[in-house]
Amino acid sequence: MNAVVFAYHDVGLRCLKVLLARGVRVSLVVSHEDSPGENIWFGSVAQLCREAGIACITPTDPKSPQLLAQVQAAQPDFIFSFYYRHMLPQEILGVPRHGAFNMHGSLLPKYRGRVPINWAVLHGETETGATLHEMTAKPDAGAIVAQTSVPILPDDTAHEVFAKVVVAAEQTLWSALPAMLSGRTPRLPNNLAAGSYFGGRKPEDGRIDWRRTAREVHNLVRAVAPPYPGAFEEIAGDKITITRTRLVLPAAHPALQKTHGMQDKFFEGGKLYARCGDGDFLQILGIQINDQDASLNNYLKYMAS
Structure with a gap:
């Protein structure tokens, strides 16, 4: 044939x-x-x-x-x-x-x-x-x-x-x-x-809306993680791409809700967390700044801005 x-x-x-x-x-x-x-x-x-x-x-x-x-x-x-x-x-x-x-x-x-x-x-x-x-x-x-x-x-x-x-x-x-x-x-x-x-997706479709639920943000990060264009936000003129996250179940970490219930992003025990629109949290495991791999500690300057 x-x-x-x-x-x-x-x-x-x-x-x-x-x-x-x-x-x-x-x-x-x-x-x-x-x-x-x-x-x-x-x-x-x-x-x-x-x-x-x-x-x-x-x-x-x-x-x-x-x-x-x-x-x-x-x-x-x-x-x-x-x-x-x-x-x-x-x-x-x-x-x-x-x-x-x-x-x-x-x-x-x-x-x-x-x-x-x-x-x-x-x-x-x-x-x-x-x-x-x-x-x-x-x-x-x-x-x-x-x-x-x-x-x-x-x-x-x-x-x-x-x-x-x-x-x-x-x-x-x-x-x-x-x-x-x-x-x-x-x-x-x-x-x-x-x-x-x-239909198709554009890089702009990866922009993160932290008002969405933690699961929705997590799925976005997974769906467009490198080598795809990535899930991102812009802070102080820089592009921050979140490359890897993990859902944090509230029942497993009640102290996060009690101590950091109103904060958007924070470090706790050396780990970086983000609070989403439903009140649940994501642990942020990887970031890029302006498309370059970066340490999570580099996020500190943006949290202080």
């Missing part, structure tokens, strides 16, 4: 390796140029293609006639999209003989759309996963082929969850491919009415 693969990021890299390990002939890979302004903390699909001798192109417009012609010339049996950042036009989806399939980083139909892992952590979900599904004109709306779930632990960051989802994506594709390659691709219902859709 021959495939054209649209791929980027770690999911793209690992799923491309799965295709090769399963004996799929990949005649063309379509990827992205790394952006100079982006924190590139993930593996390179283009590098794998160079090592494996696979043709790899990085067009800026997935709707271009040139790209359509290149995909058609490859005469693929399948098209796969693994964390490629653009929607593919219907003309391309109609090229492969046995269908076009995408790997999405959630348990569809939940969290359709952009940055699904970050949204799942932000909303305090306890599990997410990877879903292989058929591509249609509507995003993440096609029939489900297979999916694998992973847990989200209470203090997991989106980056930690992403690593789990990469493995889930690899397992999902590995398990589904034998049936797909033999012409028996499962197509299970993707009930959009039972799911949800979310």
